[in-house]
Amino acid sequence: MKTALYRKYRPTTFDGVIGQDVIVTTLTNQIRKGAVSHAYLFTGSRGTGKTSCAKIFARAINCASPINGSPCGKCDTCKALTSPTNLDVLEMDAASNNGVDYIRELRENVSYLPTSGKYKVYIIDEVHMLSSSAFNALLKTLEEPPAHVVFILCTTEAHKLPATILSRCMRFDFNLVPTEELYKLIKKIFDAEGAKAEDQALWHIAKLGEGSVRDTLSVGDRCMAASDNLTYELALKVTGAGGTAETASLLDAVVRADAGEIIRLVEQLASAGRSVSQISHELTVFARDLMMLIASGVNPTASVEIVEKAKDLASRTNLNFLVQFVRVLGGADAEIRYSTSPRIVLESALLSLCLAPAETVQSVAMPAVNTTPAVNTTPAVNTTPAVKFNSSPSSSVQSNEKSIENKERITPPLTRDGNAVAVLGLIRNKLRHNSAGLIIGEYGNLPDENVRLVGNKFVIFVEGGSYLTFTEPNNMREVQNILDEQGKGYVLTVERLTSGASVMSQILDALQGLEVEVVDGKGKTIRTQN
Numbered sequence: 001m002k003t004a005l006y007r008k009y010r011p012t013t014f015d016g017v018i019g020q021d022v023i024v025t026t027l028t029n030q031i032r033k034g035a036v037s038h039a040y041l042f043t044g045s046r047g048t049g050k051t052s053c054a055k056i057f058a059r060a061i062n063c064a065s066p067i068n069g070s071p072c073g074k075c076d077t078c079k080a081l082t083s084p085t086n087l088d089v090l091e092m093d094a095a096s097n098n099g100v101d102y103i104r105e106l107r108e109n110v111s112y113l114p115t116s117g118k119y120k121v122y123i124i125d126e127v128h129m130l131s132s133s134a135f136n137a138l139l140k141t142l143e144e145p146p147a148h149v150v151f152i153l154c155t156t157e158a159h160k161l162p163a164t165i166l167s168r169c170m171r172f173d174f175n176l177v178p179t180e181e182l183y184k185l186i187k188k189i190f191d192a193e194g195a196k197a198e199d200q201a202l203w204h205i206a207k208l209g210e211g212s213v214r215d216t217l218s219v220g221d222r223c224m225a226a227s228d229n230l231t232y233e234l235a236l237k238v239t240g241a242g243g244t245a246e247t248a249s250l251l252d253a254v255v256r257a258d259a260g261e262i263i264r265l266v267e268q269l270a271s272a273g274r275s276v277s278q279i280s281h282e283l284t285v286f287a288r289d290l291m292m293l294i295a296s297g298v299n300p301t302a303s304v305e306i307v308e309k310a311k312d313l314a315s316r317t318n319l320n321f322l323v324q325f326v327r328v329l330g331g332a333d334a335e336i337r338y339s340t341s342p343r344i345v346l347e348s349a350l351l352s353l354c355l356a357p358a359e360t361v362q363s364v365a366m367p368a369v370n371t372t373p374a375v376n377t378t379p380a381v382n383t384t385p386a387v388k389f390n391s392s393p394s395s396s397v398q399s400n401e402k403s404i405e406n407k408e409r410i411t412p413p414l415t416r417d418g419n420a421v422a423v424l425g426l427i428r429n430k431l432r433h434n435s436a437g438l439i440i441g442e443y444g445n446l447p448d449e450n451v452r453l454v455g456n457k458f459v460i461f462v463e464g465g466s467y468l469t470f471t472e473p474n475n476m477r478e479v480q481n482i483l484d485e486q487g488k489g490y491v492l493t494v495e496r497l498t499s500g501a502s503v504m505s506q507i508l509d510a511l512q513g514l515e516v517e518v519v520d521g522k523g524k525t526i527r528t529q530n
């Protein structure tokens with residue numbers, strides 16, 4: 001069987017790692033200077049190189065003569081460590097083994113000296129999956145590790161780790177990789193595999209990766225399997241982007257305000273393996289194509305099979321509606337990415353568009369806030385009124401009233417705010433490079449859409465538990481300082497997007513004694529800047 005590209009092209013030296021320059025420089029410097037710490041935490045988005053770097057680093061610190069901080073691959077130790085049965089670099093996947101027994105065994109074994117190199121390295125992947133008793137056992141070792149032991153903990157979800165563990169590790173936050181870097185890599189791999197591809201097709205693949213190298217390579221794999229002479233059109237077809245018949249039907253259903261059909265089609269697309277954010281993305285791209293068709297008469301729809309469908313749809317809708325459509329989906333995008341039930345977010349976004357019939361949709365200039373669906377509405381199908389329900393035709397006006405009551409609040413749409421993004425940029429820069437070596441991933445991961453200047457309030461919208469480290473007192477103090485330096489009297493405000501008491505109380509705890517305003521998931525100010 002053919003090896004997946006992402007396996008075949010897993011980098012074996014730091015030179016092969018893309019898009020993580022700061023991390024690579026820091027790690028290779030440590031190797032050059034022989035200044036190795038005893039515990040590392042590699043965190044950040046999926047498929048950005050955490051496990052790969054952990055493996056490279058583990059070999060590099062043991063290599064007899066590292067080259068530019070990477071393992072030479074030739075010395076006895078390097079050779080010994082490539083064998084999966086070696087006893088010096090031990091990898092454990094906490095996702096499949098969260099047992100405290102394993103960690104206990106680990107604690108018994110750490111005292112044995114390494115057999116070939118200088119260090120015994122324990123790579124614990126998906127470390128957030130360890131049970132709390134396993135964490136406790138691990139903590140004891142982290143407190144007093146033997147000199148020859150190095151731990152590398154990897155996770156996408158650092159906020160799930162106990163603070164006691166976090167504080168003992170040197171933390172590295174892996175960034176999403178820029179599209180251009182992904183493009184260069186995928187181009188190199190196509191060349192290496194002797195596969196031809198149009199440049200536009202390669203860019204398309206890189207874009208679909210959305211910052212994850214692994215995802216990019218998986219998409220590349222699918223495209224390469226389809227043809228060894230990949231055209232853009234074929235790439236679109238293989239990846240289901242640029243408008244498929246199903247996307248066209250779904251948009252059609254929204255235009256016709258056919259709720260039953262919307263739910264059915266979302267279901268159908270999702271069970272065909274499309275991720276919710278992909279569906280949303282495809283819809284947006286298709287709607288944009290339709291706008292072009294209406295505005296300029298040019299049909300940019302790439303796949304021939306739906307050209308006619310696009311023409312037909314274009315004749316039944318208008319620019320106002322499409323602008324609204326794109327805006328609503330854009331607003332739902334961040335929510336889709338971070339929600340635990342992304343499908344409900346998408347469904348309610350689409351259904352909310354049915355509330356106003358297409359031809360009476362408000363003018364384009366209307367503030368987006370009135371058009372964005374509330375994320376908190378319970379399953380969309382029960383709350384959406386006045387539209388055609390194939391399944392339950394009786395629920396109409398009455399459910400309309402009910403839905404308004406049920407809505408806890410209209411969630412502000414998450415759209416980029418240029419000024420706030422600029423300030424956030426300052427915050428990111430400063431905190432990423434401050435002298436204490438503080439690297440705070442959540443600042444990096446916090447999407448631009450989640451900050452907004454409202455009057456003099458610098459509002460950070462937090463969702464789920466994912467930005468909790470953002471609200472650690474030290475971080476907040478730093479943020480406050482940066483805001484103060486702007487001299488514009490900005491008031492820092494933290495606002496929850498969803499209700500739920502547990503995270504809220506953690507946020508409140510973290511913000512004690514700080515001049516930060518806090519707004520809960522129902523839009524209520526629960527603490528003012530004192």
Ligand SMILES: Nc1ncnc2c1ncn2[C@@H]1O[C@H](COP(=O)(O)OP(=O)(O)OP(=O)(O)O)[C@@H](O)[C@H]1O
Pocket residue numbers: 005006007009010011016017018019020044045046047048049050051052053154155156174177213214217
């Ligand atoms: N920064 C990178 N440079 C080059 N290749 C990369 C990079 N990140 C990931 N890859 C590719 O993606 C594959 C998966 O990467 P890796 O396992 O290191 O990601 P990860 O960050 O640990 O992901 P996860 O969070 O899902 O565990 C690798 O085999 C490699 O082919």
Ligand SMILES: [Mg+2]
Pocket residue numbers: 050051052125154
């Ligand atoms: Mg990994």
Ligand SMILES: [Zn+2]
Pocket residue numbers: 062063064065066071072073074075076077078
């Ligand atoms: Zn070596």
